[in-house]
Amino acid sequence: MKQYFDLKENIEEKNIEEAGKGIQKGELVLFPTETVYGIGANGLEKQAVKRIFVAKGRKQDNPLILHIADMEMLEQIAQNITTLEYKLMEAFWPGPFTIILERKPNVPDIVTGGLNTVGIRMPSNLVAQKLISYAKVPIAAPSANISGRPSGTNIQDIFEELSDKVDYIIDGGQCEIGLESTVVRVIKEEVHILRPGKITKEQIQKIAEKVVIDNHILGDLKPNEPVLSPGMKYKHYAPKAKCMLIYSKENNKLVEEIKERAKEYENPLIVCHHHNINQYENAKVMDIGETLEEISKNTFKVLRKVDSYHPDIVMIEGVEKEGIGLAVMNRLLRACEHHYIEI
Ligand code: TXA
Ligand code: MG
Numbered sequence: 001m002k003q004y005f006d007l008k009e010n011i012e013e014k015n016i017e018e019a020g021k022g023i024q025k026g027e028l029v030l031f032p033t034e035t036v037y038g039i040g041a042n043g044l045e046k047q048a049v050k051r052i053f054v055a056k057g058r059k060q061d062n063p064l065i066l067h068i069a070d071m072e073m074l075e076q077i078a079q080n081i082t083t084l085e086y087k088l089m090e091a092f093w094p095g096p097f098t099i100i101l102e103r104k105p106n107v108p109d110i111v112t113g114g115l116n117t118v119g120i121r122m123p124s125n126l127v128a129q130k131l132i133s134y135a136k137v138p139i140a141a142p143s144a145n146i147s148g149r150p151s152g153t154n155i156q157d158i159f160e161e162l163s164d165k166v167d168y169i170i171d172g173g174q175c176e177i178g179l180e181s182t183v184v185r186v187i188k189e190e191v192h193i194l195r196p197g198k199i200t201k202e203q204i205q206k207i208a209e210k211v212v213i214d215n216h217i218l219g220d221l222k223p224n225e226p227v228l229s230p231g232m233k234y235k236h237y238a239p240k241a242k243c244m245l246i247y248s249k250e251n252n253k254l255v256e257e258i259k260e261r262a263k264e265y266e267n268p269l270i271v272c273h274h275h276n277i278n279q280y281e282n283a284k285v286m287d288i289g290e291t292l293e294e295i296s297k298n299t300f301k302v303l304r305k306v307d308s309y310h311p312d313i314v315m316i317e318g319v320e321k322e323g324i325g326l327a328v329m330n331r332l333l334r335a336c337e338h339h340y341i342e343i
Contacts, residue, residue, distance in 0.1 A: 020134025032172030247318030
């Protein structure tokens, strides 16, 4: 890392301008968005984008999202956009929403993993917007983490992992949402949700008549099964410790089940809702929050921390798969490698 900019309290335009120039020169910038931190590079330069894949240890067939600051940038990279696609962008941009569109030929293959589509998002975070504007090019940015690890939602969590792999770090404090954007693709007037996020099915249904949640969001994947989004194939978010996700609509049933199962282990760690922190006397507990908003904000932070307790099992209390709860459960299921019990 050449530069660390602390913009937690004040947004220093000069600093963002310098990082934006870095992007133009082909350098890597770790920057905040409202969802998670991103590792950004000039999205139209093959060599710059290549550096992201090396930094993350990411598989080449897993495409990146291009981040834009205005609709002019959209026209540079996508084509044959339909009325419904424009309506969706208008409704959810700037914000935690990514849409897969037909790409223009100037988008390098390395960004799209060779697909003829490209994922595009206009973030609402002010630092992210200014960085893209100063860079004057769409910024390719995956979540800030080594591939397979939980995404970074604050700089402390990822400093060790990434500081020697990027040129600039912009610290914007804790990300507000904490889970990556909702990813959609429109196929024949149907909106397919390929990755759930803060923008929910119910919100999208106000814009589009048909909204489909991809089967792979909650189900496990068979080897070589075809998918609409390459990211679905890869192991993700899993701590080193063995993890188990447990859910019941009834709180007392949930607590009893976890207590019973925890007896089988020597050093269990229970990740629970705030209201249950005093329920598990013979185990270590971690508080994941109370409301769905708190839980989504804390999920990756908690997943990054569980191994420091050296548990022989991590039991995680699930949430209802409604609203942003679907996104929380999608990330937790993957972290637990689909080791899931519902009672
Ligand atoms: O909130 C976010 O989206 C964050 C911040 C930094 O913006 N970014 C992010 O990027 O989560 P990444 O690379 O970690 O996840 C992008 C996901 C992957 O699952 C990838 O497979 C999918 O989007 N994706 C990207 N382009 C695609 C395309 N053309 N077709 C299908 N899926 C695509
Ligand atoms: Mg990611």
